[in-house]
Amino acid sequence: MASKPKRIAIIGLDCPVVPLLEKHLADGYLPNIKRLVEGGAFAENCLVPYPTITPPNWITIATGALIGTHGITDFWRQHRPGQSPINANTIQNFDSADVQAETIWEAADKAGKKCIVFNYPVSWPSRMTSGVVVGGAGLTPGEVRTGLPGLQAKFNFCANQVITTGIYPGAIRSEFASAEGWLNLTEPGEEPLELAAKLNFPEAAGEPEPTTWYVLARQSGGDTYDSITLSPNKNLRDAFFTLHVGEWSPKVWTTMNLADGSAREVFFRAKLVELSADAEDFRLFLTALVDMAPLMTHPDLLAKIDSPEGIPVPSMGLVEYSYGTIDLETYVECADLYGTFCAEWATSLLQAVPDWDLFCMHSHPPDFLYHMLMNDIDPATDPDDARRERFWDAHRRIYESQDRMVGRIVEAAGRDTLIVLVSDHGATADGPSFDPFDALVPAGLAAVGRESEGHEVGEGWYGDILKTLGLTGQADASRSKAIPQRVCYVYVNLKGRDPEGIVERADYEQVQQQIVDALLTYVHPKTGTRPAALALTKQDARLLGLYGDRVGDVVYAVYPWFGSQHGNILPTGEWSLGSLRGLLVFNGPGVKKGTRIARTVGLQDVVPTVCHLADLPVPETVDGAIIWQALKDTQAKDKEIAKLQGGLERMQAALARKTRQPWDKHDCA
Numbered sequence: 001m002a003s004k005p006k007r008i009a010i011i012g013l014d015c016p017v018v019p020l021l022e023k024h025l026a027d028g029y030l031p032n033i034k035r036l037v038e039g040g041a042f043a044e045n046c047l048v049p050y051p052t053i054t055p056p057n058w059i060t061i062a063t064g065a066l067i068g069t070h071g072i073t074d075f076w077r078q079h080r081p082g083q084s085p086i087n088a089n090t091i092q093n094f095d096s097a098d099v100q101a102e103t104i105w106e107a108a109d110k111a112g113k114k115c116i117v118f119n120y121p122v123s124w125p126s127r128m129t130s131g132v133v134v135g136g137a138g139l140t141p142g143e144v145r146t147g148l149p150g151l152q153a154k155f156n157f158c159a160n161q162v163i164t165t166g167i168y169p170g171a172i173r174s175e176f177a178s179a180e181g182w183l184n185l186t187e188p189g190e191e192p193l194e195l196a197a198k199l200n201f202p203e204a205a206g207e208p209e210p211t212t213w214y215v216l217a218r219q220s221g222g223d224t225y226d227s228i229t230l231s232p233n234k235n236l237r238d239a240f241f242t243l244h245v246g247e248w249s250p251k252v253w254t255t256m257n258l259a260d261g262s263a264r265e266v267f268f269r270a271k272l273v274e275l276s277a278d279a280e281d282f283r284l285f286l287t288a289l290v291d292m293a294p295l296m297t298h299p300d301l302l303a304k305i306d307s308p309e310g311i312p313v314p315s316m317g318l319v320e321y322s323y324g325t326i327d328l329e330t331y332v333e334c335a336d337l338y339g340t341f342c343a344e345w346a347t348s349l350l351q352a353v354p355d356w357d358l359f360c361m362h363s364h365p366p367d368f369l370y371h372m373l374m375n376d377i378d379p380a381t382d383p384d385d386a387r388r389e390r391f392w393d394a395h396r397r398i399y400e401s402q403d404r405m406v407g408r409i410v411e412a413a414g415r416d417t418l419i420v421l422v423s424d425h426g427a428t429a430d431g432p433s434f435d436p437f438d439a440l441v442p443a444g445l446a447a448v449g450r451e452s453e454g455h456e457v458g459e460g461w462y463g464d465i466l467k468t469l470g471l472t473g474q475a476d477a478s479r480s481k482a483i484p485q486r487v488c489y490v491y492v493n494l495k496g497r498d499p500e501g502i503v504e505r506a507d508y509e510q511v512q513q514q515i516v517d518a519l520l521t522y523v524h525p526k527t528g529t530r531p532a533a534l535a536l537t538k539q540d541a542r543l544l545g546l547y548g549d550r551v552g553d554v555v556y557a558v559y560p561w562f563g564s565q566h567g568n569i570l571p572t573g574e575w576s577l578g579s580l581r582g583l584l585v586f587n588g589p590g591v592k593k594g595t596r597i598a599r600t601v602g603l604q605d606v607v608p609t610v611c612h613l614a615d616l617p618v619p620e621t622v623d624g625a626i627i628w629q630a631l632k633d634t635q636a637k638d639k640e641i642a643k644l645q646g647g648l649e650r651m652q653a654a655l656a657r658k659t660r661q662p663w664d665k666h667d668c669a
Contacts, residue, residue: 003633005418005589005614010360010606011406012061012120014054014139015367015566016399016583017426018046024399032407033585036421040587041595041630047602048425048582050544050557051075051488052566052573054139055093057424057582057603058121058362063101064607064622066545070101072122073550074486075567084477084500085491085552087484092145092152094122094137101621104607105131105358111617113357116349119342120362126297132353133297134345139364141312141341142290144205157256157266157289158204159314163197163215164274164283168325172197176217176279183235189219193279194234203314205294206264209257217279225279228272243272243284248333251308256289264291269311269337273326285326287311287337304352310341318368331372332394335365339401346405347412358616359413363405369398370427370565378429380561380576418588418613422606427565428578432524434531434562436484437475439522445514446483449476478502482515482554487567489552490515508553512537515554524562531562533570545604545623586630589613597629 024030025037049060049067056072063070072093079089099122105115106127115131117123123136124146138145144154153159162171176193179185185192195215201208216229216236231239232254241249249270256264266289274283290312293299317334320326326334342363350356375381376391410419440446475483475493477500483491492511495501503511519535534557541547541555560573566580573580582603590613604624611618612626 003589006416007356007413008358008418008420008610008614008616009409009413010061010358010420010422010610011409012058012360012362013366013402013406013421013423013583014362014364015370015425015427016402016423017366017370017577017579018423018581018583019579020395020577021399021583024396029396029400030403032403032410033421036406036410036419036585036587039593040419040585040591041597041627043582043584043597043601043627043630045598045600046582046584047600048423048571048580049603050546050571052425052569052571052580053487054367054424055122059099059101059103060603061422061424061606062103062105062120062123062360063099063619064104064604064624065101065619066604066623068542068545068547068551069621069623070099071548071550072099073546073548074488076486078485078489078550078552081549082499084498085483085485085493086474086477087486088149088474090486091147091149094124094144094146096122096124096127096136098122102619103127104610104616104619105360107611107617107619108358113616114353114355115358116353116356116360118346118349118359118361120360123360124295128297131297132301132349134292134349135295137295139367140314140338141345142288142292142295143312143314144295153203153314154205155203155288155314156205156291156294157264158199158201158208159288160317160320161199161202161286162283162320162325163195163213163286164325165195165279165281166283168283169323170200170202171325172200174198176215176282179216181234182216184237185216186236187218189221190223191219193217193225195282201289207259209259211256215282215284217275217282224277225275226277228275228282228284230270230284241270243270245272245275247272251311266291267311271326271330271333273330283325285317285320285330287313287334301349301352305345305348307341307344307348309337310339310344311337312341313338316365316368318372321372328391328394332397335369335398336401338365339363339405343405343408346409350409350412361409363402365398365402366423367427369395374427374429374565374578378577381429416589418586418591418610420606420610421583421585421587422603423583424603425566425571425582426578426580428560428569428573428575428580430564431560431562431575432527432531433564434524434558434568436490436519436556439518439532440480440482440484440490440515442522443514443518445481445511445518447476447479449474481511482518485552488555488557490519490554490556492553494553509537512553519554519556529559531558533557533559586613586627590632591630592632595630597627599629601627 109128119135126133179192179194560575
């Protein structure tokens, strides 16, 4: 193996809980990740930035900069100057134009290196000259969250759909009737039935033309309906597939029309979740209709992508599972389809750009897994052993899928490649929700206006997350000195800065302290304990790496037994099975084998360490430092220190010459 890596592959997993991952490693379920850990350097205490949430922490990994430096301060972007700092004026933080620091791929691109960035949050649109970027405007390839409020998303072409005879939120509901007018129906069986499904195109990025597809239910023998066929018309020669209960279709490619007259080539898969003997109960789950071209810098590479099976299922089917539209087994299968898609696309991109130098990617299934199932696997929130075992099995299978993805990418990256396996944060089970208004209103610092103004909160998982994070209430700015915003900030409603400001500038620091005191002294009525683990003025929050115009006037955090998995929980949070610390493994040329690094490291240290190992240019705005304990060549550290000492000595000598007084040349008493 070479002493210096020829290439770098940064593989990001969103929200793995490190102690649970290590449990699977010890049980022998994750062979590919185990090889990386045992053959490389594993950071036992990787401290992720605060807030512990997706966009800011992935950008810290990409830039080596603290949050205050790169300016992506939350999942949501702060209000614009001149707007009231209420949550209604925030949007999701996925626009690369808002990043105030240089990424490792931008620095490498300027140096003439070839970079591939796949599904990396906040990487779209590309700011490189020639690098390849795919996705990055949301959490899933094909997804766009940029500019949208709450947790809304758009999808190219549209998100998941369910065709059913039942009543489910957002589903395409219809009923079977006698089949009529079908062409090329050579084996109709007894009393074939048909159902017309008018597609509803959820979260569509464009305006699709009204479209109806047809479901044909048939009996292969006797009087039991046991299969369905989905077709864009009533001609069986054009049918997409035929399925029995529990079966997935192959990948389907089809043309969809938009209202403006244009057409898009999309792909999808489907599963027949339910079909009763009399066809009264029927559910057909369709994954997203996907067109990857709109979020690719080099659409010509589509012809070189070999992806026969994988699908970037939005939220891995989490929303549909929470509504009861799909079952746990289908949810696990959706996560595997997502991991397969990422593996197929990543390996295809590495082959399509054979002289690549830097590859960076992100995969989201662990995060959605914990938002959905963390309470089901943790004894602190679910005392039923048998039930927990069922969900623990699903947990293991999703990790195994991610392990297979990692293995395929590592193999495609080849020898002499530095592999970095890294995450943005971990998670804990849900605790009681803490809404900052509960502390600020009784203290006379805030007044609540109309709930959810400007946001579509909705029911189900998305609505629960917003409520748990305290993001559903809206302050009445005309009567509030303090306005909570996003997951961890409170703004002073300041005259001259905020359009409805009521706090005089002379009282700014006093109100800051009042907010801190109110948060720290509030006791949750049901638990009898304080939710707030920390509350700091903006001036003091610099010690968390939070500073600049995009940070609130007060920063707070809750204990890990409060809140919703992550976000406003400190990076050191540990509770029951949960942990917020990050995953960080280096493996490859120049890295010590079988090393466990005990000291605290940060995600901002990834870029400087990688750049040092691979002789890449360091981004201009880097804040982190080299993790020397991960390096095989310990002499490099000594050389670097000697170099710094030599430079310091030269500076001291120059300073002494510059400050020498005229009489110094005389021997005067």
